[in-house]
Amino acid sequence: MTTPKIKLTYFDIEGVAEPIRLAFALADVEFEDDRINFSQWSELKPKTPHGTLPMMTIDDGPAIVQSQAMLRYAASLDKTDSLYPADKMLEVEQAIGLLGDFTRAWQPNLYLAMRPHLFGYPEGYSKTEEGQAKIKEMRENFVANELPKWLGYLSDMIDANGGTFLCGSDKPTIADCMAVATIRSFTKGHVDHVDADCVAKSNPKIAAYVERFCALPEVKGRYTTGLGASQ
Ligand SMILES: N[C@@H](CCC(=O)N[C@@H](CS)C(=O)NCC(=O)O)C(=O)O
Missing domain, CATH: 1.20.1050 (Glutathione S-transferase Yfyf (Class Pi); Chain A, domain 2)
Structure with a gap:
């Protein structure tokens, strides 16, 4: 399986995106760590599914939200299967x-x-x-x-x-x-x-x-x- 193209959009803070970033790092999965500032956020917010970040796209697909879903997804890409055995x-x-x-x-x-x-x-x-x-x-x-x-x-x-x-x-x-x-x-x-x-x-x-x-x-x-x- 080739690794999908992943973009994770969040603020330039650790917050609820950091566990996902850590999971990608531990699983050695490349992703675009898209960090936005608050002026970008006012423009983006109305276009997000629930008015919140983080938001993820996989292979330029539809926007995915909810950090817990993304965290488990990151674990599913871990080839050693140790992040979520x-x-x-x-x-x-x-x-x-x-x-x-x-x-x-x-x-x-x-x-x-x-x-x-x-x-x-x-x-x-x-x-x-x-x-x-x-x-x-x-x-x-x-x-x-x-x-x-x-x-x-x-x-x-x-x-x-x-x-x-x-x-x-x-x-x-x-x-x-x-x-x-x-x-x-x-x-x-x-x-x-x-x-x-x-x-x-x-x-x-x-x-x-x-x-x-x-x-x-x-x-x-x-x-x-x-x-x-x-x-
Ligand atoms: N349950 C959601 C919570 C998302 C959430 O509340 N995000 C906050 C940042 S941690 C947010 O987007 N705040 C900006 C706003 O509400 O305008 C998740 O875990 O992804």
Whole structure:
């Protein structure tokens, strides 16, 4: 089978496209990493199926959306079949489900600042004194009281599955691609009131896991900030 021509369009951030990019890197699959800026986005948004990115085309075919679909597609192109082995389906899906819960638990802390109307607050709320205090309190509370719980679930999973990656092998799966992107998003120092060392302080085993993943030859040198950047 010849490798299809793949174009992945997303913003110039890691976000929900990064697990897909990592999976392509691990599977040694070439793709066009199309990163757009926000002025390009206002023109493109109405032309996308759901008004969101990432978006993918395969052999110039119709637009495909939903990052999770693309992540599993990337795994299907892995000739070594290690990114999503059939005999690890339950482990991989459990880990991906857990990461979805973790992200959903964190999202209000992020989006209250960006989209306050979703939470019943007026536009511009995050610029007010009250809004700023609320966001600070929520994020600090999450880092102190919620983050350790989610990182603990992940490190328990790694421990129960042999101590290297989430799903029990010396090779990463798409669950690890998603986990590393999710965890790294807390460690780049770009979110107000979230210290870049919060993961390392809260759960050193998880910090070591991210470093281990980022030391893989296919990933090494990829990052300049956050956990894994020293690899
Ligand atoms: N469930 C979708 C979520 C897509 C999504 O919400 N994308 C955001 C960026 S992470 C977006 O396009 N935001 C820009 C906008 O809504 O205008 C996926 O995983 O692909």
